[in-house]
Amino acid sequence: MPGPWEQGPLHLRADNLSRSLSEARADAERAREEEAAASKAHEIAASRAAGNPVAKELRKDGIVSGAQLQDALMRQSVLHSRKADAGVLLETRKLARLAVQQRAEQAAADFAAAQKAVVRTEISIEAAEKRARRLRST
Numbered sequence: 001m002p003g004p005w006e007q008g009p010l011h012l013r014a015d016n017l018s019r020s021l022s023e024a025r026a027d028a029e030r031a032r033e034e035e036a037a038a039s040k041a042h043e044i045a046a047s048r049a050a051g052n053p054v055a056k057e058l059r060k061d062g063i064v065s066g067a068q069l070q071d072a073l074m075r076q077s078v079l080h081s082r083k084a085d086a087g088v089l090l091e092t093r094k095l096a097r098l099a100v101q102q103r104a105e106q107a108a109a110d111f112a113a114a115q116k117a118v119v120r121t122e123i124s125i126e127a128a129e130k131r132a133r134r135l136r137s138t
Contacts (some may be wrong), residue, residue, distance in 0.1 A: 017111040024104035031097035038093040042086035045079070 017107060017114050021104065021107040021111050024100065024107040027100045028097065028104045031093065031100045035090070035093040035097045038086065038090040042083070042090045045083040045086040
């Protein structure tokens with residue numbers, strides 16, 4: 001039976017890759033949650049910006065004072081600015097999620113490769129032990 005020193009580095013690498021994979025999956029989940037929150041904030045900002053208080057006031061009374069018009073335009077400007085900020089945040093979150101997702105996929109691929117290497121090593125060790133036993137018995 002092979003000792004731990006014969007398989008140690010591969011098992012250690014597999015453990016590290018497994019840990020990296022778990023962390024990458026957790027990061028991907030957090031990124032998805034952050035993207036969903038940013039998407040919701042963007043939707044809220046977009047719906048607020050879509051409502052046009054200036055047009056509503058003009059339709060309502062037909063005449064609007066200069067102060068009311070100025071106030072409505074300022075509010076509309078702020079709402080459009082918030083919508084734009086929310087859109088930028090949403091794009092940032094999407095890019096972050098994609099980067100984390102790629103890292104998780106790479107960690108999964110590295111982990112699978114490490115598992116295959118461990119299996120190949122174990123098979124090679126078993127074959128070498130069988131050959132050694134055969135040589136000793138002859």
